[in-house]
Amino acid sequence: MSSVIELDDVWYGYDREKPVLNGVSLQIRQGEFVAVIGGNGSGKTTLAKHCNGLYKPSKGSVKVNGCDTKTMSTAELARTVAYCYQNPDHQIFHSTIAAEVSFGPKNMGWPAEKIEQAVNEALEAVGLGGMGEAEPYFSSKGTRQKIAVASILAMKPQVIVLDEPTTGLDYRGMLEMMELVRRLHAAGHTIIVITHDMRLVAEYAERVLVMHRGSLVCDGDPQSVFAAPDILASAQVEAPAVYRFGEAAGMKGPLPLTLQQMTQKIAGGGQWR
Ligand SMILES: Nc1ncnc2c1ncn2[C@@H]1O[C@H](COP(=O)(O)OP(=O)(O)OP(=O)(O)O)[C@@H](O)[C@H]1O
Numbered sequence: 299m300s301s302v303i304e305l306d307d308v309w310y311g312y313d314r315e316k317p318v319l320n321g322v323s324l325q326i327r328q329g330e331f332v333a334v335i336g337g338n339g340s341g342k343t344t345l346a347k348h349c350n351g352l353y354k355p356s357k358g359s360v361k362v363n364g365c366d367t368k369t370m371s372t373a374e375l376a377r378t379v380a381y382c383y384q385n386p387d388h389q390i391f392h393s394t395i396a397a398e399v400s401f402g403p404k405n406m407g408w409p410a411e412k413i414e415q416a417v418n419e420a421l422e423a424v425g426l427g428g429m430g431e432a433e434p435y436f437s438s439k440g441t442r443q444k445i446a447v448a449s450i451l452a453m454k455p456q457v458i459v460l461d462e463p464t465t466g467l468d469y470r471g472m473l474e475m476m477e478l479v480r481r482l483h484a485a486g487h488t489i490i491v492i493t494h495d496m497r498l499v500a501e502y503a504e505r506v507l508v509m510h511r512g513s514l515v516c517d518g519d520p521q522s523v524f525a526a527p528d529i530l531a532s533a534q535v536e537a538p539a540v541y542r543f544g545e546a547a548g549m550k551g552p553l554p555l556t557l558q559q560m561t562q563k564i565a566g567g568g569q570w571r
Pocket residue numbers: 312313318336337338339340341342343344345
């Protein structure tokens with residue numbers, strides 16, 4: 299797999315005296331589903347905003363498809379890496395859903411027909427087909443979150459960064475949002491999700507990046523990351539309850555990450571110590 303985003307020794311600070319990113323290096327490959335986890339203030343959002351050039355490193359470099367973000371325009375970067383804000387209301391400012399979703403494509407100077415098609419496709423993809431004339435502000439949080447995703451999707455980005463996409467959603471809203479993200483991934487988008495929800499990490503992510511005090515302290519698949527209790531503890535995150543239960547129950551072999559895996563393991567008998 300080729301690398302879409304490449305960070306090389308990235309340093310960044312809002313205040314010169316206090317770096318928030320301390321020499322982060324990593325590569326995100328085309329088609330990956332990556333979760334970024336870590337305690338509050340560990341630098342997850344700051345790291346993610348470097349991936350689409352909203353922030354440029356004070357030292358080091360960020361490359362998107364091999365081009366340094368310092369040499370790319372915002373429009374060029376938005377076409378490749380889209381960033382979906384944690385609070386959809388920070389992103390939504392039009393009076394109809396269609397106007398909202400067409401904002402990005404219009405800014406790109408696309409012809410009207412192409413914009414209409416992109417808006418319709420994006421609304422269909424998030425399950426809001428035919429809702430273009432509805433008003434975003436009177437919609438539920440889950441729907442506003444979907445509108446925010448549709449707005450970036452309409453620009454057909456290669457990479458989608460979602461900053462805590464399930465925060466504030468009820469269980470059904472969370473499932474709908476994550477199934478939507480899973481479909482986007484299956485459709486070929488590279489996905490980067492910032493989250494505090496370890497169940498989400500366990501169920502959906504293929505790779506996990508753990509941030510602690512501005513440094514990348516662990517990078518691996520969910521199974522290997524959750525098997526590193528010291529790193530998790532220092533980064534103020536905890537493995538999902540199912541995993542911890544399997545550990546406490548003395549299960550053998552790879553511990554289950556999801557309820558489904560736990561059920562299979564129990565049904566498999568002889569897997570207990
Ligand atoms: N615009 C800003 N100006 C000044 N400091 C900021 C700004 N944004 C973030 N910070 C600080 O940078 C550090 C990292 O913040 P960041 O939002 O990247 O962390 P995070 O891991 O995403 O946190 P959370 O999980 O709470 O969203 C924190 O100490 C935060 O207070």
